[in-house]
Amino acid sequence: MSAGRARRTRWPVRRPVPSRTLSVTSSNVCTVTTDPVEAAESADAAGTAGAAGTVGIDDVPREVRERHAALAEEIEAHRHRYYVLDRPTISDGEFDALVRELESIEDQYPALRTPDSPTQKVGAPAAEPGVVEGSWPPIDHLERMLSLDNAFDFDELSEWAVRVEREVGAGARYLCEPKVDGVAVDIVYRHGQLATLATRGDGRTGENITYNAQFVDAVPKQLDTSSAYAVPEIVEIRGEVVFPAETFEAINAERGELGLPLFANARNSAAGVLRQRLDRRREKLDAARERAQAASGSGRAQGTVDRLEAEFDRARRMLSSLRLICHGLGQRSGFEVEYQSEAYDALKAWGLPVSDRVRVVPELGDVREYIDYYDAHRHDVEYELDGVVVKVDQVALQRQLGATSRAPRWAIAYKYPPEEVTTKLLDIKVSVGRTGRVTPYGEMEPVQVAGSTVENATLHNASEVERKGILIGDTVVLRKAGDVIPEILGPVRDLRDGSERAFVMPAECPSCGTPLAPAKESDVDIRCPNTRSCPAQLIERLFYLAGRGGFDIEALGWESAQALTAPAEPEQPPVTDEGDLFLLNIEDLRDVKVRRQARRQGAEPGETELVPYFYTKADDAKESVPTKNTERLFEQLEKAKEQPLWRVLVSLSIRHVGPTAARALATAFGSMEAIENATEEELAAVDGVGPTIAASIVEWFSVEWHRDVVRKWREAGVRMEDDHSDALPRTLEGLTIVVTGSLDGFSRDEAKEAILTRGGKASGSVSKKTSYVVAGESAGSKYEKAVQLGVPVLDEDGFRALLDGGPDAAEAHVQQPEG
């Protein structure tokens, strides 16, 4: 059986909507009331009839039936964990894949699509009180709460649109909304007063969490009855409760400090917080207070009160920071609108929060744009969204379209690729950085997430590993959001089997074997103190000094740096610290060998061989010769000796001395010697340097091998002072300049350097204090801002004039605002 993309055949044949359903739905905007059993039966009947006509359940091959049953059971178990326990063990993406597999089986064998299949149901039944500890008593919704059908790509979205058009003809307007990844709730107002707050449960019955509603600021206790929209006698509102992303992070940080298990994501945390039995906490607190009063003066009794009070308070604070986004109505009497978007205006007028990102658009192409926009800006929204919901805006058409047993036909959820997956944490290793800092990182079974394969993720430091409660061997939740580096959020504790083990920070450097220690006693980070020739640190420093902000030696990449500092042969590496770099002789590298996966035919995986790194020998040649890259390396080393002083300074890897400080130092002192001999005060007095950097420079030069690096570079011919003729006229003294858009004659870095070397400041944002904005090709918002603030704008010619002759020369080039 093909497990290919499931084709939706949930409503394959046009069938009359039962009249009873019609009459009930006629007052409906966002949720359609159908009798679930009847609807499910007719869906089943339709499915069966639509596919093979006579294929009954007995005609389905046994293996298929078994796979279907096993999958259904697995899905139900995950639903229970997710909806009732708030403790899922798989990611949403993995869960959705299981559901899709079930759907594709049912597409092939519609007889399996029975009313109790998970594909036909919403959520999970609210737990019977007492069955799951801590759940609230159930409450029936006035109208059923449905789920949504999903589209995972544009083809599926247009298939939906085609079905809509087939049912109701052209002319549907599309209402686009963020799909809020929160906890679905149902709120009932009677005569404008909050009556109940409930979770979705199985769509029919949810948990009655009204007690907690009093603490949720986002849920109005009373609707504004003075608005243009009369508040109906009874109105049922649907929405999502979420934590803003920031609050979620703060909550987890606090839980970490208190030693409580962290929430895996914002949705789980919102669900956990919303569903806690705050009433019971209150009872406990009251009882403790009474006991304390009875045992007047007992410190212990008072201690209990204090603790319970603090806990109650914390819970209340968390509830009050929850947010609500309303996106629909259930039952209501005496309230009619023509459009769903109009219903939102009413909700707003009554004081209910509605997303201001909702848009009504006429064409599917516009829907696509909306979807693309939020795909790119998913993380600019203050809460988590996992997709976009597209709805038919006209209420009359919604009625015509109706619903299946589990979802309306007039809406669809377009889902973005998941950003969270689970994977196995195979090991925790440590890496040593440029400054010797030792950082643990997780090695995982490779997984696909947000479009790339991830197998490593940093864990920052040992206390982070502890705070997150991660053990080696755990299944972990891994998150990769947009361009952000992947992060291990935490373990899935429920999947532990006892074989997991705690991570222990190694006592010795994995690169050079030196005992590790914190630099200062109070530091959380530990370091390898062998700064001079620990290969891990030296490689990072070489890589850095070869970078674009340093000597700019492209041919010295990470691998070459490794071959120079830690080759397999000879034992004594050609470079023991960066001082050796410019003293290298191409001949010295002839015998440098590295260990590689063996390339010979039939080599086993893991079988290695020694190969020369810098030299190569053609099959028929007698002598080996330097590789192309080796030749380039030596050419570039030669050129690097002529780099300006600030680049040499950057290349020394002095803490806090990046390009900006290095430029300021070079301009102020002119030579390495002068900097080396300057006092801390003299250094600190330089504009753009300051006391921290000054102290760091003095400390750096106090180390003997550091001074040797400078000495060796000087001996090798590296230029250690800026020629006087290099000094450019300081035409931009005191000016702040913003460059935006692209220029023909300057890269971004070159433009910046041109500004800095003439005494100006280069800034990235436009304010009233900006002296000039240089606007190149396709300059955007910064240009507009400049015009708005009246900051003079120059084109590229104007920029050149400014560089050469200062403000007077640029005067003639200042662009006059239009109009």
Ligand SMILES: NC(=O)c1ccc[n+]([C@@H]2O[C@H](COP(=O)([O-])OP(=O)(O)OC[C@H]3O[C@@H](n4cnc5c(N)ncnc54)[C@H](O)[C@@H]3O)[C@@H](O)[C@H]2O)c1
């Ligand atoms: N990891 C697990 O084990 C597990 C288990 C069960 C479910 N899940 C996840 O839960 C989700 C499925 O649950 P679902 O039935 O709630 O379906 P859904 O999330 O696909 O969509 C339906 C729900 O979206 C909500 N919604 C958000 N924004 C909305 C808007 N603007 N308009 C209308 N509705 C909006 C509504 O509450 C609605 O009920 C999936 O993401 C699934 O992966 C995960």
Ligand SMILES: [Zn+2]
């Ligand atoms: Zn080391």
